[in-house]
Amino acid sequence: MSNPIAFKCPICDNSLTKDGSSYACENKHSFDIAKEGYVNLLPVQQKSSKNPGDSYEMIKSRQEFLEKGYYENLAKTLVTTIISLNPRSLLDSGCGEGYYLQKLRHELTEATLFGIDVSKEAIRFAAKRKLDVQLAVASAYQLPFFNGSFDVVISIFSPISTNELARVLKPDGRVIIVGPGPDHLKGLAIQLFRSAIPHExxxxxxxxDPRFNLVTEQEVRGEITVAQKDISNLLGMTPYYWRTTPEQKQQLLEISELKTPLQFHIKGYSKSPA
Structure with a gap:
């Protein structure tokens, strides 16, 4: 039987043990568990700003938009892909407000699930879903877990560190990455900027990275018609929000609906033999 997955102290790298309403290591570094149930493992020295990651407004926009089912086809394909791997342990790195974790928890009833995000607001939203998932505010560039902890690590539209992925993944583990295709949200970009913007x-x-091998590749395509009341949430959850002028935003919010293609790429990577 595999050992239980433990959080790692972000200061001294020793194991953290839950003690009542906090986690602590043998060096007496202590991290309080918030009333919502998550733990903040992002020390000041790992912060790039006072409040790193997505803001409350972006997280709220994303949650409200996703709950309308606009990305349901992606969620179904992702869940089916992960179920086929039959993981006993999974980390959602950059889990956001927990939309995909909730879908996975419903299907992977026996698996141990973890979610981390650098945004405290995102983790607070995820915690309010009341999932049986271990949640922490933490950086994808310094994951608070020991080597070889997870069968599967997923990252959906989130930053990654290949060094950290290679470190926390089991030897026979799998990384699942979801990113945009060239046509993703093309209708939104054209409406705002009169031309499509390449996605990275x-x-x-x-x-x-020679430590990883591409083993699966899928594409999920579709077209959605976004209702007027949801357009502001779509804009608010994308990087386009920061590129638009007040005039562009106002013009966008005045249209009655927005038609746009969706294009997601889902790639699975295994670790190369040592």
């Missing part, structure tokens, strides 16, 4: 995913980082 994380695939090249893994494709060029």
């Amino acid at each position: 995913g994380n695939f090249s980082l893994l494709d060029s």
Whole structure:
């Protein structure tokens, strides 16, 4: 039987043990468990700003948009792909507000699931879903887990560190990365900027890393019609929000609906033999 997965102290790398309402290591570094049930394992020295990651407004927009089912085809394909791997342990790195974790928890009833995000607001939203999932505020570039902890690590539209993925993945583990295709949200980009904007995913980082082998590749395509009341949430959850002028935003919010293609790439990577 495999050992239980433990959080690793972000300060001294020793194992953290749950003690009442906090986690602590043998060096007496202590991390309180929030009332929502998550733990903050992002020390000041790992923060790039006072409140790193997505803001409350972005997280709220994403949650409200996703709950309308616009990305349901992606969620179904992702869950089916992961079920086929039959993981006993899974980490969602950059889990956001927990939309995909909730889908996975419903199907992977026996697996141990963890979710981390650098955004405290995102983890708070995820914790409010009341899932049987271990959640932590933490950086994808310094994952608070020991070597070889997980059967599967997933990253959906989130930053990754190939060094950290290789470290926390079991020897026979799998990394699943979801990123945008060239046509993803093309309708939104054209409406805002009059032309499509190329997307950059994380695939090249893994494709060029000799520690990983590409073993599966899927594409999920579709077209959605976004209702007027949901357009502001779609914009608010994308990087386009920061590129648009107030005038562009106002023009977008005045249209009655938005038609746009969706294009997701789902790639699976195994670790190369040592």
